[in-house]
Amino acid sequence: MFVSVDELNTQQAKWIDARFSLQDSGEGRRLYNESHVSGAIYWDLLKDLSDMSKKDGRHPMPEKDALTELFRRSGLELDDLIIVYDQGGSPFAPRAWWFLHYAGFQHAVIALEGFDELQAKGLPVDTLEPSPARSAVQPVWNEELYASREFVEQTVAGDTGSRLVDARSAVRFRGEVEPIDPIAGRIPGALNFDWEQLKEDGRFHADATLREQLASVVKPEEEVTVYCGSGVTAAPLYAMLKQAEYPNVRLYVGSYSDWISKEDAPVEKG
Template sequence: MSEVFKSIKNMDISNAKWIDTRFSLQDSESGRKKFEEGHSNGAIYWHLENDLSDMTKKTGRHPLPDKETLTSLFRKSGLDLDDRILIYDDGGSPFAARAWWILQYGGFQNSFIVTEGFEELAAHGVPVSRNAVMPEQSNVVPVWDDAIFASCEFVEMTVEGKTGNVLLDARSAERYRGEVEPIDPIAGRIPGALNFDWEQLKKDGSFNLHVEVGEQLSRVVKKDEEVVVYCGSGVTAAPLFAMLKQNGYEHVKLYVGSFSDWISREIVEVEKG
């Protein structure tokens, strides 16, 4: 079983590098404002839209930056591959998981999602500062793990039954069934996909690391299956990817473009019901 999530209650924070990823989909600058008001001492801030997405691309609502852009982000953040990296948000949010997935994609194997949000970290005595840090730039060369990335073409082959993978939709059951669609112009799901609402990963506002979540996951997909997770724009699927890895699933990919990319193709295939 891979350890993906860490709790401040049993964590050594010495010599760790912190990344603050607080964000709100309703107010894109609220996270940065919170960071300026106080953050874990020495933390840098990664913005969902400015750092963890390339909003100029047309491949979904939160497209993945290219490898050159991500390499630049890693370097200006002062990161090296063997760094111990702790990532937090407000707790129970998908943004730290998005950053964690990108770090895993880049080969930063010693990175973790902190289960507690910033306020709880501060309450547990993690040193807090309002001072912005300018890390010394690194010369890191990422070791890309393309095995955890699913392209639209790979998903198309999966729908055609050519990859042996299982598609797993992280959105709510209502959106999965196509009964409601508050964001995207077309309702429904990628054909053949199963459903596991990412909100089920949480309990009392934090990610639930107890065995019951693993049992719930195993009732939908088996550990020996190869899984591709997606959501609306690739953000809320990241904690589902992380929780699958936490529970011992070895073969998991993230379709970063997700449903918003899928329905942008010339030929749109969706299922409902």
Template structure:
């Protein structure tokens, strides 16, 4: 399954391709929209992590998935159709385009890709830049939801109770996985039985390295054929792990959208600290 796309000049000029600008900053949530307003690929719509790709009023972790109705409304106002070729970009080597791409996969858009180039790379390649937001003709698209790639808290709880029936991968930095530091959540540690693979190892120089050593190690970790469930702090940085696993041909992969912040939300789930899952990225 091809996930990442090395964009060509011809694709940048193709009016049939639908572009999504997913730039965002966790440190400055308004930065992505400011960047978009300052200039974006012609025809690109902007999908904001917290306003479009999350429901910040809901339970289910720090970046809960929006309802199906809200996502359907987003797809329709963005002018998307089931067979469209869709390319999503952020600043390159970041998790935000991967989050948008995963949501498109969840909704059944099978011809969607993550641009290997960030906005700057697309601009250098000759992308036509505009400031005005486009007004695509709304569609009446009906998503074909794929529940097989979404894991819920109960699914993850089953994994912790039946070790050996699936691989649980924590995409956070190793020190957060081990519980040595926790800058965001009230409880430090990781979900019992999880192994660690820091998602940021997959990126370098503003792009994801599909053929790099880190991507190879990730594929090797997941290559036994057992189902894989990826998570992070809030479901955002786990998306690059999901995307790279699919790029590497791993078929049975789910993303725990609520992730660790959802796991600890009600205070009724156990956590572990230290290198209990061995794994990688340590």
């Protein structure tokens, strides 16, 4: 999941640059063009890691065929060491990592360091966009990591035994403020763990205190389904739960924005 590059054989790695800005959708690509880890492929949140033609929330999940094509043109194989990075302390590398995890890439990790820190550590950088040899990789999808809308509906009805955990801020969770989606509130029955709590001084951390905070919301032996507004900021919460050795975790990629897209979908406030 989250790993310092100091612990990795970076010379044998394949790199994915997932930098992005929700406020400026072109920023990640501009930063990549200015400088990136040598050999890194750029994956864009909107163009590669979402299917914006769909109506299933604000960052809908791409079809498996599209993800397979992304992996193949990126030259990836299932047994590759793949290091994904972004600005550091952001949700975009975890989002990219989750798709790799879902597809069966067992050695994909999220760099704890953002690009500036990677460069400061002396990793080679350049402005060249690589053209990797196309692979014929065949993903091995693990559906136990994915929560469909139907699964979440069954969870709300009490039929799955999974615990919903909302990764948004407490004020959005309670429905007091909603700056993005048209309906304020949360999916009924959800608990709350603000993804910003996963960070310390702008960097993800996984110490004993954080594990205690997570366990105070949901126990490791419970099955957990995480969501946020659009499936982006829930990805680091998913990754951190796995880091904390929670064995049964799912991600509702459509998240709250998908949930409220259905007329008369129930929501809770307070």
